[in-house]
């Protein structure tokens with residue numbers, strides 16, 4: 001049996017201003033109550049403000065990205081001071097420090113020339129700014145930790161993006177936890193089995209490809225196998241789930257015990273699934289019913305499935 005919760009604290013990096021600290025260029029903050037109050041009860045935040053930590057004070061002159069999207073410069077808006085080199089040097093140093101904390105995710109402040117993950121404004125000598133930049137610190141972080149899930153606070157207001165991000169965070173934490181405990185080929189097979197339905201809810205092709213890796217494990221050197229599995233596993237979870245995929249997964253699970261349900265229970269199940277399919281109820285409704293049957297009928301194989309309880313229920317995910 002595989003533990004579905006990580007005994008180590010789940011650490012997530014975060015742009016410091018999102019926790020309410022007054023570190024913005026204008027002396028203000030951008031506190032996000034979901035992050036600070038709700039998610040903060042389940043994870044350990046690792047706050048970083050690249051601009052303040054790099055030595056720029058608060059308040060300070062605002063900055064912006066200027067030049068080419070692949071290598072923009074970080075300039076102050078009015079006086080044109082170039083902080084690119086200083087910020088890059090600081091960022092490389094800071095990500096080396098962050099490595100020791102084994103982050104399971106990062107929430108960045110959107111739009112910032114230091115922290116924005118996408119669509120950051122890039123200014124040009126002539127013409128209108130384009131929205132195709134990445135903040136300097138966010139870019140260096142992602143280059144150093146390509147598998148760590150990252151998201152911007154603005155996108156987390158969308159329930160499905162929030163659900164997906166947190167699913168990836170908690171999954172990455174489980175993956176890292178598994179790696180810490182002297183991974184074996186047999187252990188990888190157990191990990192893969194426990195994630196079967198979660199993976200199927202995202203991408204059947206990825207699930208099958210991962211299955212082939214596990215099935216042919218002896219052909220790979222252990223480190224190559226672990227690296228390949230981790231990369232593909234995190235890639236799979238980035239594929240969007242849909243109502244249809246969830247409905248298929250749920251129906252598949254019920255197939256394991258349907259013959260043990262009474263006629264009335266079977267009818268109830270079909271109604272609940274049908275309502276979910278039509279968008280009348282959130283995923284949590286059929287999921288709770290499946291969990292109830294799995295517990296009552298003691299279906300051991302399904303009880304170990306991460307799909308049935310992937311993250312703390314207080315986060316109210318899968319309720320939308």
Ligand code: SF4
Nearest residue numbers: 016017049109112115
């Ligand atoms: S966006 Fe980033 S650099 Fe700007 S104040 Fe927030 S943490 Fe600091």
